[in-house]
Amino acid sequence: MATTKLLSDAEAEQIPAVKAVFDDIRATRKSDFVNNFWRGLANDPAALKRVWEQLKAVMVADSAIDPLTKEMIYIAVSTANGCSYCIHSHTAAARAKGMTDAQHGELVSIIGLAGQTNHLVTAMQIPVDPQFEVK
Amino acid sequence: MATTKLLSDAEAEQIPAVKAVFDDIRATRKSDFVNNFWRGLANDPAALKRVWEQLKAVMVADSAIDPLTKEMIYIAVSTANGCSYCIHSHTAAARAKGMTDAQHGELVSIIGLAGQTNHLVTAMQIPVDPQFEVK
Amino acid sequence: MATTKLLSDAEAEQIPAVKAVFDDIRATRKSDFVNNFWRGLANDPAALKRVWEQLKAVMVADSAIDPLTKEMIYIAVSTANGCSYCIHSHTAAARAKGMTDAQHGELVSIIGLAGQTNHLVTAMQIPVDPQFEVK
Amino acid sequence: MATTKLLSDAEAEQIPAVKAVFDDIRATRKSDFVNNFWRGLANDPAALKRVWEQLKAVMVADSAIDPLTKEMIYIAVSTANGCSYCIHSHTAAARAKGMTDAQHGELVSIIGLAGQTNHLVTAMQIPVDPQFEVK
Amino acid sequence: MATTKLLSDAEAEQIPAVKAVFDDIRATRKSDFVNNFWRGLANDPAALKRVWEQLKAVMVADSAIDPLTKEMIYIAVSTANGCSYCIHSHTAAARAKGMTDAQHGELVSIIGLAGQTNHLVTAMQIPVDPQFEVK
Amino acid sequence: MATTKLLSDAEAEQIPAVKAVFDDIRATRKSDFVNNFWRGLANDPAALKRVWEQLKAVMVADSAIDPLTKEMIYIAVSTANGCSYCIHSHTAAARAKGMTDAQHGELVSIIGLAGQTNHLVTAMQIPVDPQFEVK
Numbered sequence: 022m023a024t025t026k027l028l029s030d031a032e033a034e035q036i037p038a039v040k041a042v043f044d045d046i047r048a049t050r051k052s053d054f055v056n057n058f059w060r061g062l063a064n065d066p067a068a069l070k071r072v073w074e075q076l077k078a079v080m081v082a083d084s085a086i087d088p089l090t091k092e093m094i095y096i097a098v099s100t101a102n103g104c105s106y107c108i109h110s111h112t113a114a115a116r117a118k119g120m121t122d123a124q125h126g127e128l129v130s131i132i133g134l135a136g137q138t139n140h141l142v143t144a145m146q147i148p149v150d151p152q153f154e155v156k
Numbered sequence: 157m158a159t160t161k162l163l164s165d166a167e168a169e170q171i172p173a174v175k176a177v178f179d180d181i182r183a184t185r186k187s188d189f190v191n192n193f194w195r196g197l198a199n200d201p202a203a204l205k206r207v208w209e210q211l212k213a214v215m216v217a218d219s220a221i222d223p224l225t226k227e228m229i230y231i232a233v234s235t236a237n238g239c240s241y242c243i244h245s246h247t248a249a250a251r252a253k254g255m256t257d258a259q260h261g262e263l264v265s266i267i268g269l270a271g272q273t274n275h276l277v278t279a280m281q282i283p284v285d286p287q288f289e290v291k
Numbered sequence: 292m293a294t295t296k297l298l299s300d301a302e303a304e305q306i307p308a309v310k311a312v313f314d315d316i317r318a319t320r321k322s323d324f325v326n327n328f329w330r331g332l333a334n335d336p337a338a339l340k341r342v343w344e345q346l347k348a349v350m351v352a353d354s355a356i357d358p359l360t361k362e363m364i365y366i367a368v369s370t371a372n373g374c375s376y377c378i379h380s381h382t383a384a385a386r387a388k389g390m391t392d393a394q395h396g397e398l399v400s401i402i403g404l405a406g407q408t409n410h411l412v413t414a415m416q417i418p419v420d421p422q423f424e425v426k
Numbered sequence: 427m428a429t430t431k432l433l434s435d436a437e438a439e440q441i442p443a444v445k446a447v448f449d450d451i452r453a454t455r456k457s458d459f460v461n462n463f464w465r466g467l468a469n470d471p472a473a474l475k476r477v478w479e480q481l482k483a484v485m486v487a488d489s490a491i492d493p494l495t496k497e498m499i500y501i502a503v504s505t506a507n508g509c510s511y512c513i514h515s516h517t518a519a520a521r522a523k524g525m526t527d528a529q530h531g532e533l534v535s536i537i538g539l540a541g542q543t544n545h546l547v548t549a550m551q552i553p554v555d556p557q558f559e560v561k
Numbered sequence: 562m563a564t565t566k567l568l569s570d571a572e573a574e575q576i577p578a579v580k581a582v583f584d585d586i587r588a589t590r591k592s593d594f595v596n597n598f599w600r601g602l603a604n605d606p607a608a609l610k611r612v613w614e615q616l617k618a619v620m621v622a623d624s625a626i627d628p629l630t631k632e633m634i635y636i637a638v639s640t641a642n643g644c645s646y647c648i649h650s651h652t653a654a655a656r657a658k659g660m661t662d663a664q665h666g667e668l669v670s671i672i673g674l675a676g677q678t679n680h681l682v683t684a685m686q687i688p689v690d691p692q693f694e695v696k
Numbered sequence: 697m698a699t700t701k702l703l704s705d706a707e708a709e710q711i712p713a714v715k716a717v718f719d720d721i722r723a724t725r726k727s728d729f730v731n732n733f734w735r736g737l738a739n740d741p742a743a744l745k746r747v748w749e750q751l752k753a754v755m756v757a758d759s760a761i762d763p764l765t766k767e768m769i770y771i772a773v774s775t776a777n778g779c780s781y782c783i784h785s786h787t788a789a790a791r792a793k794g795m796t797d798a799q800h801g802e803l804v805s806i807i808g809l810a811g812q813t814n815h816l817v818t819a820m821q822i823p824v825d826p827q828f829e830v831k
Contacts, residue, residue, distance in 0.1 A: 531739055
């Protein structure tokens with residue numbers, strides 16, 4: 022159960038600032054589906070707009086990293102942060118962008134291995150090698 | 157400062173199981189540089205071998221995800237886990253594999269955005285949409 | 292499902308050290324409701340008393356930070372730690388202490404923004420400015 | 427050491443999009459000091475602008491939560507996320523906004539207590555009480 | 562709901578590499594029960610084998626730390642990482658290896674106390690005493 | 697650098713409530729060394745006393761888990777939480793209580809393996825098996 026209300030389409034229609042963002046989400050994604058994250062965020066229309074604009078700029082716009090790789094990076098962060106909702110939504114997004122079962126299996130393995138070496142390094146408090154310095 | 161000793165090359169030479177892994181690291185990476193992580197792990201030769209074999213299987217072997225993307229995923233996990241050493245070593249590795257400044261900037265932005273939406277979702281305790289279910 | 296039993300009122304009545312704390316929780320909060328956290332902790336009566344005494348000292352006693360702000364700080368920590376139960380219980384407590392929908396919306400935005408800049412800073416490994424030093 | 431360059435004022439002057447944000451930071455804060463976070467983010471001028479605009483909207487604009495409370499919430503999230511730089515910069519900001527030693531001591535205690543109960547709850551996997559449901 | 566399929570026994574039987582690991586899990590644990598973790602990992606037979614071999618080497622083989630202590634350490638890490646499944650499975654394993662209610666209560670208290678002092682130390686950014694240095 | 701002052705012995709002598717705790721730390725540990733954690737916490741004498749009393753109750757008092765195991769559990773939590781100071785201080789404490797190099801190596805491996813399986817489980821969102829339920 023959420024700690025805030027999730028706005029229905031009927032409720033979103035009543036608030037022009039929310040309706041505008043929901044319309045843009047639907048147009049951008051070419052889909053009628055607006056997922057719960059935006060329905061929760063819609064309680065604060067200014068926050069809804071801020072986060073959506075940012076998501077469009079970082080995840081939707083053309084850029085130097087391809088769309089599927091972006092989703093895999095998102096899954097990686099969300100896993101390390103333990104955000105169940107985010108793992109589900111971005112795994113679905115990655116699959117929609119073509120992630121194969123083999124790629125998902127490898128992604129999971131990389132995340133697991135990084136989790137392991139992160140813990141090993143931290144437990145041993147390994148000092149950074151000077152060779153890694155950015156000039 | 158580390159919570160364990162970091163083995164020097166001279167010390168590694170004395171322990172055949174450690175020497176064998178250090179030799180393989182150098183041969184695999186075509187470089188004489190063995191970074192501190194392996195020097196700390198070398199206190200437990202069996203662990204050193206286990207982790208190195210795993211890293212080769214996941215990060216070095218040919219696979220469905222390209223080498224640069226793997227490093228970016230590794231950086232993403234390491235950042236969310238706050239592992240400073242790991243962020244440094246894998247950012248250096250990603251650069252060595254061709255990551256451009258533009259890609260690094262985008263990677264940082266994706267990690268930041270995921271960090272934000274992870275926190276927003278968690279604070280609102282958004283329930284998973286049934287549409288995200290794996291069939 | 293919990294990894295430990297949750298003590299019912301009938302069970303709590305049988306253990307004087309537990310009954311004493313449950314009675315104090317009810318008297319302090321002027322409510323008959325004892326939430327599940329205390330019912331789990333009651334398996335170890337000494338721990339129950341230790342944590343409750345501490346909570347009274349930090350969260351209930353008069354102090355330099357007002358009660359609602361304390362709850363918002365608690366929600367912030369609990370969100371970053373991904374503790375679903377804690378987010379629910381302290382959001383309910385904050386609402387009971389007068390948190391408005393607008394304040395909740397802003398709290399969520401601050402937590403989200405902090406999550407973002409925490410990740411950005413960590414990914415870039417920004418060094419602390421000397422100006423921030425405590426004299 | 428950072429994983430990216432920190433732009434000096436001379437370098438920032440060369441990039442109009444960066445200069446514009448640095449100027450706005452200085453004007454908004456009425457101070458010549460631009461801290462390292464922005465100098466690292468300036469490698470990606472679009473990201474610099476996005477994050478700064480968001481910070482202004484959430485942390486600087488008038489709102490339902492007072493400026494000192496906002497900084498304390500920021501410190502709370504940054505501590506749970508282990509972001510050393512962020513803890514330093516926002517503790518300095520909170521002090522500049524009037525946080526007393528007594529308030530800092532209490533803030534630290536609340537964060538510590540939340541850290542404790544978060545871990546206790548998670549170890550016992552306490553189920554959410556139905557009473558905490560948002561209607 | 563999982564983000565990947567969980568292989569049934571019938572499906573596992575079809576894939577020799579998966580069947581071999583499932584058989585070894587059953588033989589090693591002297592139990593017919595193969596828990597969901599392995600059924601998810603079985604989507605990537607090579608990963609399944611890698612992780613299982615590692616678990617046998619670290620958790621099952623004779624060693625300098627006794628089996629129950631190992632499980633308690635596992636619970637401690639899993640709690641700090643917020644992995645609900647892992648807390649459940651390793652608490653069950655610890656109980657099967659003889660963990661008493663008193664030991665579980667103490668384990669929970671140690672984890673809680675560590676969570677508290679971790680947060681206190683981080684909020685205050687306490688510098689490491691030179692006395693803790695490893696020679 | 698800390699975000700708060702670290703009290704010297706001379707300063708601690710001036711505050712009876714602080715002096716009393718420092719004296720008890722020295723007497724309990726049979727050592728003149730008071731580490732920085734207590735010197736930072738001493739800015740809030742009531743918090744100093746609260747945390748020290750709790751540490752004595754959980755970590756010093758006779759109990760169902762032996763002192764070395766307690767320290768290893770503490771290291772495990774501190775590693776997963778990325779608390780560098782805590783890892784250093786409790787690794788030193790574990791060594792003082794007899795932790796061998798072999799035990800430290802195994803502890804590091806268990807923490808690393810748990811870090812890996814925690815991430816694997818979270819990425820796959822494995823559902824808890826009904827067999828793990830506490831009756």
